Amino acid sequence: MSQRKMLQFTTGALFLLLPWFGQLVIGEISEDFSQCLHFFYNKTPPNGISAAGYQPICQRYKNQYHFASLYHRQHRTPLYSAYILSPAEGKRPKAIWKYEPQLAFSRASPEMKPFHIPVDQNVIESQAVLQDYSNSTFTRGHLNPSMHQKTKEDRQATFTLTNIVPQRAGSNSGPWNRLENEVLKNFKTFCNGLMYVITGAMPYKSGPHQINNRVSVPEYMWSAYCCPSYNASLPESVRPFFPTYAAVGRNDRNSGEEIVPVNVKENASVRGYDVRRMSLETLEGILAQRLAMPISLFHGQCQ
Template identity: 40%
Template structure:
């Protein structure tokens, strides 16, 4: 009996060592201030906790909804860098497919041609490129944008469909882009470290034969540290069918999300981050 128990424990440890899609963000807590994660109100029924790994390094963290095939949120440190925008190909997450030893995100074509996965296996638990093709009204909207990352590797790592939601094209190219490219640099000026969590509220409509959910809202929250102390925080939210972004305090954003999640209290950051 003892031998069997030890074998089961050993098997569990070996499986945990094979991948970064596990039951928590224990492998990548550095993307959350104070190691504090958003509370479970945002947790979907069939979640995947992804430590987004590319080129043998972690670059941000994503809570993914396998059933709706969109991320709930991505968390990262705001470190815009001068590295050029990377290639335009897109990745998927092999660890969402089944138990395998592939740790890094990979292209669909590589998984099919070199690792003998089928497209149906990939599609079972995540979005694929075909889900977004031929859509002119909806963009592949990043939650962790490449422009907020420092290195070429980190920028490349944002081009995975587990970091993407169907986002209104005019919003993505308009006011949301202004927030990412102009407002964030102004708001984070003087911050030693800025922690960011950007997410999507699931909506009532789907694309691609009801495979991929279209969020009703896109939101983002930030907590700014000067030295090691949080000094200010802020948030924004946008309805996904309008080209408008509303600026809020962190506390007001959490209150808005709480209403959108049927009155259940949402907390995004460690309590030390200012709510007003």
């Protein structure tokens, strides 16, 4: 697809994808993911997403890259985080929340840093900060979850607000958490090689919903994985889940049911935060409609 065609969006798409003003900065924050392409299948980031308004981030901590995120400065949330799944070792680390210095200062350190009090005004203007979540009814929802990362440093690196979206507690600790565990189980049981995962957020069709008039709230969460090398003798019930698998979860229990139906038998405390499992092609079709972009998450559909 030509660059010209990729930029021909509908008015609704432009409303969702408002560009930020200014130039892309240098360092780990750049115009592409060239420093961390290994987190994507075939070293190829999702195709079909305009660069307008989005900032690629190679998430760097303790002098290592741990995953990649596509961040929107104006929305102050990532569209997605991409990572290689590796089962966690040890207990969940203490949550020391971090920010991305280069979003605030182009010549700053390329490594994520813990928040300091008081928070620099340039940091506040460039990205989400802890105060945005402290007086809200939302949890800090990981796109790359700590449980999907192996080492202590890998897991600590997930606690950056550039990997976080406002997520309802009923989703975060309910059906979405069950999905994360299900993906982990599929990897351990049936995946023989690397599993590439991309998890993201889907905005409201009606326009931006925000917390603190700053941070965009997603109507849905979505996730997909690619496991190109898997057990040859998969049970019949598991074959639809390989080499790719996808899901969409509700982050608003009052949303319509055209994307994710509500399970009326679900426990009342999490009812309405349901997750719908689906094929990769179905997810890409939903994203294409909602974002008005012909998105391809895995190069060659993970074949």
